[in-house]
Amino acid sequence: MYRVLVTDHISSRGLDILNSDPEIDLDYQPEIRWEELLEIIQDYHAIITRSRTPVTEELLERADNLKVVGRAGVGVDNVDLEACSRRGILVVNAPGANTVGAAELTIAHLYTVLRRLHLAHESMMNGEWDRKRFMGEELDGKVVGIIGLGNVGSQVAIRCKAAGATVIAYDPYIPREKGDRLGVEIVDTLEELIKRSDIVTLHCPLTEETRGMIGAKEFEMMKDGVYFINCARGGIVDEDAMYEYMKKGKFAGIGLDVFGKEPPDDRIRRIFEFPNISLSPHIGANTYESQDKVAIKIAQQVIAALKGQFVEAAVNAPFTVTEGFENIKAFLLLAERLGSFLTQYAGGNFKELNVEVRGSIAEHIKPITAYVLKGFLEPILDRPVNIINAPFLAKERGINIVESSREEGLVFKDFIKITVSQNGREHVVGGTAFYGQIPKIMLVDGYWIDIDPEGVILMFENKDVPGVIAKIGEILARHNINIAGFRLGRLEKGKIALGALQLDEKVSDAVLEEINEIPEILKAKQIIL
């Protein structure tokens, strides 16, 4: 049974999904106080939050059983991603689910300030009828500058273009073709976007890179009489600088849904003195449609993550789930087993680990490496290791990871080869999945062999002379241990051979010692996969 705590209001559509899963024990506490949350978090396997609840180090320190953080929305700036990753906690979000809500609110703010609608409304409420005062501007013919052409930015672009505006965008992380498809000119620099735009609207995430990205320098470069809209995150803007430029008369209009501090403090509220400002309390995603979609998506993602299934919106996974991912499951299992085999066979004390991926699976090198690391570290660490924290733990241990991939195969069409090395000592394992389904270890330290990577495997190097297998067989039989399979590899007749016995059960240290005492045996090791 997985215990899931929901700490913010989410739509009943998501709650229904959680409630109807027999493996989920749901606790819905949308108004929970922080102090109370700190006290109970240790009992839960997953927490679902919105922007009200920050997931901080302080919370995580007490969250001994937490496996998954579900952010019912897009922005994960309120989640300490690094702290989650270090602890092996998967963070999932709901990208795309509230896009239309956020885009439409952006357009609503934009039209509000272009036509001074809020002021007209207020004057009517005061019993006035003053048509002269409310002259506005049209979106038609304006240049709209979008910072961040992702889901929301794209939908804002489509709506502005439909209204007759020219749209330009600054987003260093998207291909130019995306702009071509949307009929949006992608500009190379933030400066160019800012200088050319009549309207600047923010749609990038709050990250270390974007924090304070729009400050005095940027406001100075904006056209006088610019319209400035922020429905992304307050922290992207230096709000003190915005206030200064507001006083200097820079803006024709400002629309804000988000603030550096929420609710905004008096310092931020100074901006509200500006008459043509349209404000909302972070409600970009607050439509019934968006909230339904967000809640459904986050419930599905959290359940899948708890059950160990693949989730498409894993924010802190060391890879993104791409098309065709389902088809490489056998290779991921192989990668994990190869890593585990290598640590047990060669020891875990290596400073360089080289992952080489060949063939059609080459494009999936990131997940393959994550699984290799999980397998490699699990046998030697006493804390939980998963694909989220494995890269962190490897870094912590000073292991240098080298990845390489090629489309040509390596003996087999699709092949994973791992090499570990330190001070001239080197060990190699490699394998493939037959028919893309059946994982096999095919290479160990230069010997071609064929081992099923599961269960108990007795690996031994021996002088290639007759009778060695019989001696091992006799010891195992005496201890009532059944042999399930046997494979041999050798480089040259009469020299050294490598044997792999698949056993039905583990051998004790004493039995292993007996085997190691056979004069022809150079080394025997038990591996458990």
Ligand SMILES: NC(=O)C1=CN([C@@H]2O[C@H](COP(=O)(O)OP(=O)(O)OC[C@H]3O[C@@H](n4cnc5c(N)ncnc54)[C@H](O)[C@@H]3O)[C@@H](O)[C@H]2O)C=CC1
């Ligand atoms: N007001 C509200 O209620 C809502 C606010 N948001 C905010 O809007 C942001 C965008 O949401 P989506 O479009 O769904 O996310 P998205 O991930 O689809 O798009 C973000 C875009 O920003 C770009 N970007 C990243 N760093 C950048 C930089 N330094 N300069 C320019 N562009 C950069 C990315 O390449 C990406 O294309 C979210 O991160 C969230 O903070 C989202 C939904 C609702």
Ligand SMILES: O=C(O)CCC(=O)C(=O)O
């Ligand atoms: O609805 C919320 O919690 C905020 C939505 C939002 O800002 C986001 O999805 O990034």
